[in-house]
Amino acid sequence: MMRPNLFEIVATAWQDYDSSRSMQRIEDISALVSTNHVFRVRLENNDFVIAKVSYFGRYENFVEDHSLINVLANNLPAPFDNFLSRSLLKKGELYTYRHEADTLDVWVVFYNPISVDRMLPKQLGLRQIDALGRQLAQFHRACTNLKNTLPDWSKTLRRDMEDLSAWLKGPDGKAKHLDNIYSIEKQMSFFEENTEALDAHSWFSIPVFLDWNIGNFSVTQDVQFFSRWDYDWFRMSSRVFDFYFFSRVCSSLGDRSVFSYGPDTMLEKGFIRFLSAYNEIYPLNREELEFLPEAYRFFILNYVIRHGRYFFQEIYATKLEREAFTDYFPRLEEISMVDKICDSLRL
Secondary structure, three states, rough: OOOOOOHHHHHHHHHHHHOOEEEEEEOOOOOHHHHEEEEEEEEEEOEEEEEEEEEOOHHHHHHHHHHHHEEEEEEEOOOOOOOOOOEEEOEEEEEEEEEEOOOOOEEEEEOOOOOEEEOOOOOOHHHHHHHHHHHHHHHHHHHHHHHOOOOOOOHHHHHHHHHHHHHHHEEEEEEEEHHHHHHHHHHHHHHHHHHHHHOOHHHHOEEEEEOOHHHHHEEOOOEEEEOOOOOOOOOOHHHHHHHHHHHHHHHOOOOOOOOOOOOHHHHHHHHHHHHHHHHHHHOOHHHHHOOHHHHHHHHHHHHHOHHHHHOOOHHHHHHHHHHHHHHHHHHHOOHHHHHHHHHHHHH
């Protein structure tokens, strides 16, 4: 695909949304480690909105995800009623702009800016870990209570794995992973066998955001969720999908500039402490914890191997893909995290 002029597309999208409010300038505020694009649109009265631009996957999924998030943001009760950034509406409906020209298919959604309080430190103390565990449990419980009020969704684990299989057999998958196709298919088989054994496909789904890096949300002084603004990996699925990134946030090494996605953070004392605090508020069962390795496997297969080059700059994407085969998958087969965690939580 040819490289699109995203500034022009954002400008056109804003004109289509509301031509009565002129723009002063558009600023690229995208994260340097990612290929995702985020812009600040400064308006003539010095107000501004945030534009999120995407051009991979399906436009229908893009609209579906943002529709779900918007309803969730508007329906969450206190203390989460202002936690999520809201998308702009036009005539009462979620506004998205689609730019289609030649081989380009680019989509834009606008957000109201959201306030930011405090960012977590790179390494957390024990009280902060406990507070985060309780906060996520309360947030998940609030999301569970809203599951019947949300719009329908079509993106499921089965569908994503079918898409992964089709991609792997196609020219793009073969070109990128010809030497590792057997290894990927083996991991896909593990996922399907273990997920079917747990009957996890039938579990009820809640909104999960997967990527809880400390740069994606802010907290209050007493570590209560304050605001969240990154929705790139949002999906409706089991709450277990939110746990891996919290294992990284709670790890002894903490947040790092040069990062990897190894599974060992799920064995650390910090993560087990986090789950213990979570479990006190919104109890887990053993089957959910047995699914933890599969949620991690799904993340590596789909968000690192298949879509990694859309989410990360080339240098990071190449590194993470290589480590998936040399480190992540082999380590996942070596470690026995479930028994250790279940014993600690007395499940």
